[in-house]
Amino acid sequence: MTTETVFGHVRTGYAVVTTRDMDNWKRFGAEAIGLHMDVHSPELVTFRVDDWARRVIVRKGETEDYAALGLEVTSRAALDEILQRLRGRGVAITEQAGGEAAIRGVPQFWSFSGPKRQQIELFETAETTPAPLKMKFAGFLTGEAGLCHVAITSKAPDEMLAFWQEIFDARLSDRIEEKISGINLLITFLRMNERHHSIAVARTKGLKLDPIPSRIQHMAFQVSELEDLSRAYERCRKMGYKIAMSVGQHTNDREISFYVYTPSGFEFEIGWNPLIVDEESWDPNAVHQGISVWGHKPVDHTWADDLRQFRTGVASFFRHEYRPF
Known part of the structure; x- marks a missing residue:
């Protein structure tokens, strides 16, 4: 590396999901959300x-979950530095090529078990195609900022944050204090490039609980047109997919978005027009009260959902959360 940091050399690249219901994921991804499907x-x-x-790679499996997060590393020097940091902390790494790499559209990748046993996969280059897109959107913003962000709940948040900051040089953007479904949360937002956050880590205040059974709480894509967001919301409602939170605007990155439950249980956020961090003037010490300036109201959330989250949180109190180092 010509510099001491890998910040700016890492971005989200792909997501791997496992499901027992492939037909529902086809319907959700192609018709409700409106992505191009192969x-x-x-x-x-x-x-x-x-x-x-x-x-997004959806595979038939025995579990409903977010199975792997693919991270693109934009230089070999940065990749070598990250692998060296992981090995120096005793993290086991597996290099894979062939069939598994082809499924992901990459020539090879390096995988390891991250916090909460989230499989993280590092790669340098990805397959592209000139084939036209058949989507219900004008477009998505990816590029230098990567594909998306993911939000993760943790009952070991200090270790979780240290992992992303020590291995990937993630920088603190800000924090939010919020009460969701009766649970007091502190959410910390980390960026690995110009995107306001690639990783958000949520913790309960008080008892260390994790009320979310999946490896992530949500993943988020950014659309290029506001009208695309509203139309996606209407499609999801019309097709009967449960809306976690209605359209609203966040307090910290000012993004307008909504949240819908995927067939695998975690949430999918569609957002538009978040702030881009100015590295020279940004204040990372800001703590915002509440996640929303307006909107983001629960729509299809019921007392049964609250009960399931409560039971999951109580069960997590007695369960060790895996930490890679």
Whole structure:
């Protein structure tokens, strides 16, 4: 590396999801959300949003979950530095090529188990395609900021944050204090490039609980047109997919968005026009009260959902959360 940091050399690249209900994911991804879909077999479906051949990979499996987060590393020097940091902390790394890499649309990748046993996969280059997109959107903003951000709940938040900051040089953007479904949360937002946050880590205040059973709480894509957001919301409502939170605007990055439950249980956020961090003037010490300036009201959330989250949180109190180092 010509510099001491890998900040700016890492961005989200793809997501791998496992599901027992492939037909529902096809309907959700292609018709409700409106992504370009390629069906490869009864057990593999992929979605595109730009010229990358594969951005969301959905595989038939025994679990409903977010199975892996693919991170693009834009230089070999940065990749070597990250791998060296992981090995120096005793993290086991597996290099893979062949069939598994082809499924992801990359020539090879390096995988390891991150916090909460989230599989993280590092790669340098991805397959692209000139084939036209068949989407219900004008477009998505990816590029230098990467594909998306993910939000993760943790009952070991200090270790979780240290992982992203020590391995990927993630920088603190800001924090939010909020009460959701009766649970007091502190959410910390980390950026790995110009995107306001690539990773958000939420913790309960008081008892260390994790009320979310999936490895992530949500993933978020950014659309290029506001009208695309409103139309996606209408499609999801019309098709009967549960809306976690209605359209609203966030306090910290000022993004307008809504949240819908995926067939695998975690949430999918569609957002528009968040702030881009100015590295020279940004204040990372800001703590915002509440996640929203307006909107983001629960729509299809019920007392049964609250009960499930309560039970999951109580169960997590007795369960060790995996930490990679």
